[in-house]
Amino acid sequence: MTDATTLFHAERAGHTYGTGATAVVAVREVSCAVTSGARIALSGPSGSGKSTLLHMMAGLEQATSGSVDWGALDGHPAGRPDQVGIIFQGVSLIPSLNAVENVALPLVIGGMSYDEAQNRARDAIGRLHLESLAAKLPDELSGGQAQRIAVARVLAAGPKLILADEPTGQLDRAAGIHVVDVLVEAADELGAALVVSTHDPAIAARFASRWTMHDGILASVSPHDDDFTDRTAS
Amino acid sequence: MIRIWLRGLITRRPGPLLATVAGVMIAVALLASLGSFLASAQASMTTRAASGIAVDWQVQVSNGSSAAAVRRTVLAAPGVTAAVTVGYAQTTGLTASTQGTTQSTGSGVILGIPANYAATFPGQIRFLTGKRGGVLIAQQTASNLHVAPGDTVTIGLAGTRPLKFIIAGVVDLPQANSLFQTVGAPASAQPTAPPDNVLLIPIADFAKASAALSAVHPELIHTQIHVAHSHALPPDPSVSFVTVTEAAHNLEAKLAGAGRVGDNLGASLDAARGDSSYATVLFLFLGLPGAVLAGILTVAVANSGADRRRREQALLRTRGASPRLVARLVTAEAVIVGVVGGVLGLALSAAVGSIAFGSASFGASVGSAVLWPLGSFLVGLSIAVIAVIVPATRDFRSMIVSEARAQIGIRKQPIWMSFYLDYLLLAVAVVVLFITTQSGYSLVLAPEGVASIQVNYWAFFGPGLLWIGAGLLIWRIARFLLGHTPRLLTGFVRPVTGNLAPIAAASMSRQRSMLSRATVMFALALAFAGSTAIFNSTYQQQAEVDARLTNGADVTVSEPPGSSVTPAAASVISGVAGVKSVEPLQHRYAYVGSDLQDLFGVRAGSIAAATSLQDAYFQEGTAAQLMARLAAQPDAILVSAETVKDFQLHPGELIKLRLQNASTQKLVTVNFHYVGVANEFPTAPKDSFFIANSDYVTRMTGDASVGSFLVNTGGQSTNAVAAGLRHKLGTSATVVPITAARSSVGSSLTSVDLAGLTRVELAFALVLAAAAGGLVFALGLAERKRTFAIASVLGANRRQLRGLVLAEAAAIAVGGTVAGAGLGLILSQMLVAVLTGVFDPPPTILTIPVPYLLATIVIALGAITGAALLSARRSRRPPIETLRDI
Incomplete structure (x- = not known):
């Protein structure tokens, strides 16, 4: 069931990689909803299906069973950085573009003029206090800096839903916390919902809603979670 | 571990591995093909030089010596297969009365030959009309005297009564120059032309005629032993020349003054060895750049996977792999690449030989058929080592793990640019060219009768330095244009990238190292194809001019x-x-x-x-x-x-x-x-x-x-027209079509061999141009799959992704084609200038083989476009899969 504030809604949705004997079930009959302004931490062991679920939310993976919809978004979000912004675990910057160009890229792809996109990119970088990194190439950035530039890219596009797939997975704790701070700051600025998958309990503890996954099954551990419907448990 | 590693390479990353194998294969195939061809060409030059000689040796019997004894000594010499006694007598003139008129000639020569002479030396006498036995008259003499078979000719002999003979047949003496040579005299003392009037009579009749003459003028008579020598000679003309010359000297020593040897076979091989040296030089000038280019291409292909290899090495090291283990893994990869590429290259060479020459060994001798492929195989292994092991070892030694994990170092300028090495090399190339094209310069010097041949290897420096210098200069210019002319570049890529043009230009600017390398590869391959084709076309054109110059007309x-x-x-x-x-x-x-x-x-x-x-x-x-x-x-x-x-x-x-x-x-x-x-x-x-x-x-x-x-004849049906003219004019005139001149004027180098070299080289040039254009570019793109996946996640559609790929393809294609065409033209000019010795007469202008060059450019551009579109097609794969795989 969706309403005007439901950005993503899954109904007994599942995703299976491959077919036949080699089929791997990554997500099993998940039912959940992400609403505007939500702050959700998605945790669970490796291979539990966190990334697949985030990719389903971003429209990058199709549900192979059940149904998903993005009621409050403007159509299917795949390849629409103005609707859903996604940050990956590894470096997701284009190595041959500097930080400003990387941030401006989705805007130019979306049809904005290069000059305007550059201004927006510089603005986003400025809002995250990353001006000193603006002219640097990805190879010249540390892992944490690269992830913060990726956050700036999301911020510049102004999505309603931000998805971060283990953004701190390759960073030390201090850098990881810094990246999460920037993510939250960006989501706050945009008034966007934020879903972060993480292994780190300390980071998960900072979010109001905390979901966990085991073997593709989603369970909520936060005491009051309006965005979660545990149909699989019932 | 090695097996697992190799299996992983083959199953997970077959593209880069196969591309490296293909590079080694092309280099090995080109070297093996050209090498075998060169050996075969030299062998054919020896065969041609030997078979073109009617009488191998003419042994002049000294006055007072016994001709029979000399003949016995000659027959006993190693390699001699036949020896025939021939008498020579001077006549004061010939006279004939036909159709009511009497014609007389000046002095001439009477030859006394045995009945089996024409069968023993089939190239010496060409029967034109009448019988093949009895008294034979040379065509020109018959024409001078207006006689035909059945007519009577009177021979004037100094100091004795004339003799009459009835003509049995009219003949041509194709090798009259050597037949009437002054044995033992230097070239400058040889008669400028053979005698105009020649009569060949049976040796018994000659004996009777000479008996009377010798009584009064013995100096007007001499005897020669005409010798057929075995033509089972070493394939190299130089070695054959030495062998035959030494055998002739040995025979003279055995004759102990009783006779002197006129070594026609040695003289013919003497000329052929010069051609052989030119063939070697041509091989080096025209073939070697192709093989080197194939090697460089292989290294470039291997280097295009350097980022991937660095990351893998870094991963292995962080997981605790010892340096020795990493070295063994890299060595195993190099050996696999070298061996598989080498074997496939030899197979390709055999296929080329079969298709182009009807023989997998190109008709080379057994020794050459083994040595060249073996050498080429070892070169292929070396290329694999250079391409795979050297950069891996360098990375392993010089980089720390964090550096190894970095993807590209795009701002580093090659060291040679700081030293202006390109300008320096080009300047030296111009100086060398100036020196080597001055008058008096000779690329190959084969003094007549001297065993050693001098090849002016300085001449190689000119084109060699031009190749390297021009390649580096193209690199410098490409880097400059990509890195320092953003407006120009943005405007250039806008037609295919639309509003992404500034982003595409910025990206290309940062990838200028890779793009300029690919441009250089493409330009050099096109220059190789172009210069080879232009040189060969010019050469063929001049051979035709030479034939026309000698014959006069069709x-x-x-x-x-x-x-x-x-x-x-x-x-x-x-x-x-x-x-x-x-x-x-x-x-x-x-x-x-x-x-x-x-x-x-x-x-x-x-x-x-x-x-x-x-x-x-x-x-x-x-x-x-x-x-x-x-x-x-x-x-x-x-x-x-x-x-x-x-x-x-x-x-x-x-x-x-x-x-x-x-x-x-x-x-x-x-x-x-x-x-x-x-x-x-x-x-x-x-x-x-x-x-x-x-x-x-x-x-x-x-x-x-x-x-x-x-x-x-408008160049058409020259043989048929010549036959028609012969039929109409009879023996009153000599009719020669240009086709006869083509085979007679051309040395063994021109008429037999260069056409084969052309076929092999042009085919490989085409392959190299296509490979340079497509392979390097395709592999470069394969390394950047992640970039396209990210762009796709960020919303880039297929048209935009295709535009980004095509922008790079266009830069390589346009830059490479312009630079390649220019360099090809300059190289052709330089090759013609340096190799001027092979041209007779020197060309006025270069002959441009437009269809071949257009085909080469179209195929190479097709390869680039194909690689680009293939890359764009791969970007259709769900980007998340790509991101997950990398």
């Missing part, structure tokens, strides 16, 4: 000396089917001072219609200008450069020549005015001659007789 009808045929006879020739036009050419002898030179009388206004006059034949004007000068001034004359120098002539100066008057048979002085220099002229000898107006010569000498008729 078909040439030569009248015998003393003939009184006038230009009116052209109407008879015109009547033969296939003849488009006929041009009479006078031939006289003229004295300038005490020098006797050939004089050719031409119709200046129409001569060019029947033969091709190249500008290179003349000085002080083009061919057209000098013919116009002749046409405008009746007493104008063209003179050879040597005569101009010897007689200190100046343009417009009066020259007095002495020519024979037809009615008085006495020399008369005729005034001419020197208007230009002729270095070459159709049918003219290579040294000194004159070209004048035929009408003027006729008026001044009262003699309109024609030396030859140049027949234009």
Whole structure:
């Protein structure tokens, strides 16, 4: 069931990689909803299906069973950085573009003029206090800096839903916390919902809603979670 | 572990591995093909040189020595397969009375030959008409005497009574020069022409005739032993030359003064070894750059996977792999690449040999058929080592793990640029070219009779430095344009990238190292294909010019000396089917001072219609200008450069020549005015001659007789026209089509071998151009799959992704084509200048094989576009899969 504030809604949705004997079930009959302004931490062991679920939310993976919809978004979000912004675990910057160009890229792809996109990119970088990194190439950035530039890219596009797939997975704790701070700051600025998958309990503890996954099954551990419907448990 | 690693490489990353294997394969195949071809070419030169000789040795029996004893000694010599005694006697002249008139000739030679002579030396006598036995008369002598088989000829002998013989047949003596040589005399002391009047009589008759002559003039008689030597010779002409020369010297030593050996076989091999050296030089000049390019291409392909390899090495090291284990893994990869590439290269070479030459070994000897492929295989292994192990070892030693994980170092400028190495190399190349193309320079020096051959290897530096210097300069320019002209680049890529143009330009600017390397590869491959094709076309064109220069025209009808045929006879020739036009050419002898030179009388206004006059034949004007000068001034004359120098002539100066008057048979002085220099002229000898107006010569000498008729067939059916002319004219004139001249004027290098070299090289050049364009680019893109996946996640559609790929393809294609075409043209010019020794006459302009070059460019551009579109197609794969895989 969706309403005007439901950005993503899954109904007994599942995703299976491959077919036949080699089929791997990554997500099993998940039912959940992400609403505007939500702050959700998605945790669970490796291979539990966190990334697949985030990719389903971003429209990058199709549900192979059940149904998903993005009621409050403007159509299917795949390849629409103005609707859903996604940050990956590894470096997701284009190595041959500097930080400003990387941030401006989705805007130019979306049809904005290069000059305007550059201004927006510089603005986003400025809002995250990353001006000193603006002219640097990805190879010249540390892992944490690269992830913060990726956050700036999301911020510049102004999505309603931000998805971060283990953004701190390759960073030390201090850098990881810094990246999460920037993510939250960006989501706050945009008034966007934020879903972060993480292994780190300390980071998960900072979010109001905390979901966990085991073997593709989603369970909520936060005491009051309006965005979660545990149909699989019932 | 090694097995797991290799299995992983083969199953997970087959593309880069196969591309590296393909590079090694091309290099090995090119080297093996060209090497085997070179060995085969040399062997064919030896065979051709030996088979072109009618009599291998002519042993002149010394006065007072026994011919029979000398023959026995000769027969006992190793390698001698036949020895025949031949008598030579001087005659004061021949006389014949036919059809109510009596004709007489000047002095001549009578040969006494045994009955089996023609069978033993089949190349010496060509039977034209009549019987094959009995008394035979040379064609020209028959023509002079107006005799035919059945007629009687009287031989005048000094101091004794004349003898009469009935002619049984008319023959041609194709190798009269060597047949009538002065054995033992140096080249400068040899007779300038064979005798005009020759009669061949059975040895028994010769014995009777010479018995009377020897009593009064023994000096007019001598005996030779004509020898057939085994032609089972070493394939290399130089080795064969030494073998045969030493055998001849050995025989002379055994004869102990009883005879001297005229070594025709050695002389022929002497000429062939020069050609052999030129073939080697051509191989090095034309073939080696291709093999080096294939090697560089392989290294570039391997380097395009360097980022991936660095990351893998870093991963192995962080997981605790020892340096030794990493080294073993890399070595295993190199060996697999080298061995598989080498084996496939040899298979490809065998296939090329079978297709192009009908033999997998290109017809080379067994030794060469093994040595060249083996050597090529080892080169292939070396390339694999350089391509795979060297960069891996360098990375392993010099980089720390965090550096290894970095993807690209895009701002690093190559060290050589700081030292301006490209400018330096080009400057040195120009200096070397200047030195090596000065007059007096000879690329290959094979002094007659001297065993050693000198090849001026300095000459290789010019083109070699030009290749390297130009490659580096293209690299520098490409880097500059990509890195420092953002507006230009943005405008250039806008048609395919739309509003993404600034982003695409910025990205390309940062990838300028990779893009400029790919551009250089593409340009060098095109330059290789272009320069090879242009050189070969120019060479073939000049071989054709040479044939036309020697023969005079498509078909040439030569009248015998003393003939009184006038230009009116052209109407008879015109009547033969296939003849488009006929041009009479006078031939006289003229004295300038005490020098006797050939004089050719031409119709200046129409001569060019029947033969091709190249500008290179003349000085002080083009061919057209000098013919116009002749046409405008009746007493104008063209003179050879040597005569101009010897007689200190100046343009417009009066020259007095002495020519024979037809009615008085006495020399008369005729005034001419020197208007230009002729270095070459159709049918003219290579040294000194004159070209004048035929009408003027006729008026001044009262003699309109024609030396030859140049027949234009439009290049079509020359053999058929020649046959028709022979049928119509009988034995009264000699008819030679240009096809005969092509095989006789060309050395073994031109007529047999370069066509094969051309086929092999052009095919490989095409493959290299396509590979350079497509492979390097495709592999570069494969390494950047992540970039396209990210762009796709960020919303880029297929058109935008295709635009990003095509922008890079366009930069490589346009830059490479422009640079390659320019370099190809310069290299062709340089090759022609440096290899000028193989051209006779030197070309006026380069011959551009437009269809081949266009095909090469189209195929290479197709390869680039194909690789780009393939890459764009791969980007259709769900990006999340790509991101997960990397």
